Structure formats: C-alpha cells, structure tokens
Amino acid sequence: MGATGTGKSKLSIDIASRFPTEVVNADKIQVYRGLDVTTNKIPLADRCGVPHHLLGEIDPAEGELQPAGFRALAGASVAGIAARGRIPVVVGGSNSCIYAMMVDRYDGRENPFSGAPAGWRQHRYRSCLIWVDVEASTLAEHLDRRVDEMVGKGMVEELEGYFNEEGPAMERHLGLAKAIGVPEFRKYFQRRTATAYEEALASVRTNTRRLAEEQLRKIKRLKQLGWRMQRMDATAAVAAGIAGSSPSMAAQAWERDVVGPSLSAVEQFLREEN
Incomplete structure (x- = not known):
C-alpha cells in the first residue's frame, strides 16, 4: 500500500526475488x-518474469470497474495463486478497492473513508500489510519529476492516439477516461497551443500531487479502523534520486529502509502462518 510514486511496484518485485x-x-x-x-x-521488462494479474486486462469499453467488481476479480486471482502454492502480493494505491477486497463482508453502500468510523470489519484474508511512505514535500518533488519522465517516454503521443480514436465506443471508457492526463490534455488537443500544453502539464502535476494526498488520507483512515500496517519510510531513497546522487546511494537507502524491513516482515508473517 502507499501513495502513488512511493515505489510499491518496485517493492513487489523485490519481494518476488525472495519468495x-x-x-x-x-x-x-x-x-x-x-x-x-x-x-x-510497470513495464514488462521491469516485472522480471513475475506474473501480474488485473494489470491491463480489462477492456475499458466494458464500463467502469466498481470496488465490488474488483473484489470478485481479485478474490478469484488470489484463490488461483494460492491453489498454485504461491503467495499473492496485492499492490496498488486504490484503497477503496483494497478495502472492498480485504473485508469479510463488503457493503458497497458504505463509505469507510468518510463520516463516522464504520468500525472494524473482519478481514477475509490473513495478511501482512506493508505501507510504503515518503515525506510529503519529497514525494511532491518526485511526482513532478516523474511527470516529466512520463512525457519523455511518450505520454503526450500516447494521449494523442487515444483522442484520435475517440468515437461511440470511447464514450463508454468511463474508468480509463478518469486517468490523470486524459481530462487535462483534452483541451490541449482541441486547441494545440503552447499555453494549453503548459496548462495541461501543470494540471497533471497538480492532480497527481492531490491524488497522493488523498491516498495518504485513506491509508490513515484505515489505520484508524484498526488495520495493522508496517510503515516503510522510503524518503531517503527517493530524496537521493532527486538529488542526483549515485544510483548506488539510492539503491542502498532503498535496500536498508524498505526492502530489508519488508522482507523481514514477510518472513515473520510466513513463519506465523506455518
């Protein structure tokens, strides 16, 4: 668990190298x-051969996936992984989906992230909950830089292709259309001016930071509801990357502060399970 940009996907691969x-x-x-x-x-090359489920699998024209639907799909994936004698690692920042998946009895009419605390809900899985966290100002700077990196990887060209294909079917892309970048760049591709481009990029940066803040708020809410999470502080590793330190320094901080403690947490959890 964790806000966007904290390194959750990377940690999942690091854990897969050991388990x-x-x-x-x-x-x-x-x-x-x-x-x-x-x-x-996460690019295919960075997955290091680790099987991934529910990643780019759903046709966006089928409509928007709700938490209850995610609960069913993720539950089936977890059951299949366990049947193969392997360990399911659930990775992501959509805490509403994680909540729906984890609680034993899920009521889609209930919003655990607003109003009075809903109270404890028994989990349907015994789990080792790891929260990857980064100090707010450090994460904000990292996210701004990540947007620039995504532009360098072809984000704008990818969005142009998306808008060029828009038609009756695209109108049903209710879920994918909410991706940060889609609404922000829609006006740019209508006007195609330098000002519109800069405004779109600024909006992507702002909305990405806001997403991280909202994800963090929901994680803290789950802690209030009694979810026992082990917090891993990735601030030093992220800060080293921002500062332009040698890759080895960032890697050392990541191994020391995140990977090592996470592996220990998983090892202890598995010992208790056995």
Whole structure:
C-alpha cells in the first residue's frame, strides 16, 4: 500500500526475488488496457518474469470497474495463486478497492473513508500489510519529476492516439477516461497551443500531487479502523534520486529502509502462518 510514486511496484518485485509470489494489481485505473505510459503501468521488462494479474486486462469499453467488481476479480486471482502454492502480493494505491477486497463482508453502500468510523470489519484474508511512505514535500518533488519522465517516454503521443480514436465506443471508457492526463490534455488537443500544453502539464502535476494526498488520507483512515500496517519510510531513497546522487546511494537507502524491513516482515508473517 502507499501513495502513488512511493515505489510499491518496485517493492513487489523485490519481494518476488525472495519468495514465490504473483502480483495482483490494485490500481483501479491500471486494470484497463491502454494508456500504459499515462497510467504508469510497470513495464514488462521491469516485472522480471513475475506474473501480474488485473494489470491491463480489462477492456475499458466494458464500463467502469466498481470496488465490488474488483473484489470478485481479485478474490478469484488470489484463490488461483494460492491453489498454485504461491503467495499473492496485492499492490496498488486504490484503497477503496483494497478495502472492498480485504473485508469479510463488503457493503458497497458504505463509505469507510468518510463520516463516522464504520468500525472494524473482519478481514477475509490473513495478511501482512506493508505501507510504503515518503515525506510529503519529497514525494511532491518526485511526482513532478516523474511527470516529466512520463512525457519523455511518450505520454503526450500516447494521449494523442487515444483522442484520435475517440468515437461511440470511447464514450463508454468511463474508468480509463478518469486517468490523470486524459481530462487535462483534452483541451490541449482541441486547441494545440503552447499555453494549453503548459496548462495541461501543470494540471497533471497538480492532480497527481492531490491524488497522493488523498491516498495518504485513506491509508490513515484505515489505520484508524484498526488495520495493522508496517510503515516503510522510503524518503531517503527517493530524496537521493532527486538529488542526483549515485544510483548506488539510492539503491542502498532503498535496500536498508524498505526492502530489508519488508522482507523481514514477510518472513515473520510466513513463519506465523506455518
């Protein structure tokens, strides 16, 4: 768990290097096919052969996936992984989907993230909950830089292709159309001016930071509801990357502060399970 840009996907691969795992994506935008750069899906090469489920599998024309639907799909993925004798690792920042998946009895009419605390809900899985966190100002700077990196990887060209294909079918892309970048760049492709381009980029940066803040708020809410999470502070690793330190320094901080403690947490959890 964690806000966007904290390194959740990277950690899942690091864990997979030590344990026989398969990953279940819990990002409600990344479940759809298309816009791989814009939605920041982990590239195939970076998955290191680790099987991923619910990552770019759903046709966006089928409509928007709701938390209850995610619960059913993710539950089936977890059951299949367990049947193969492997460990399911659920990774993502869509806390509403994670909540729907984790609680034993889910009521889609209930919003655990607003109003009075809904109270404890028994989990249907015994789980090791790891929260990857980064200090707010450091994460904000990292996210701004990540937007620039995504532009360099072809985000704008990818969005142009998306808008060029718009038609009756695209009107049903209710989920994918909510990806940060789609509404922000719609006006740019209508006007195609330098000012519109800069405004679109600024909006992407702002909305990405706001998303991270909202994700963090929901994680803290789950803690209030009694979810026992082990917090891993990735600030030093992210800050080293921002500062332009040698890759080895950032890697050392990541291993020391995030990977090492996470592996220990998983090892202890598995010992208790056995």
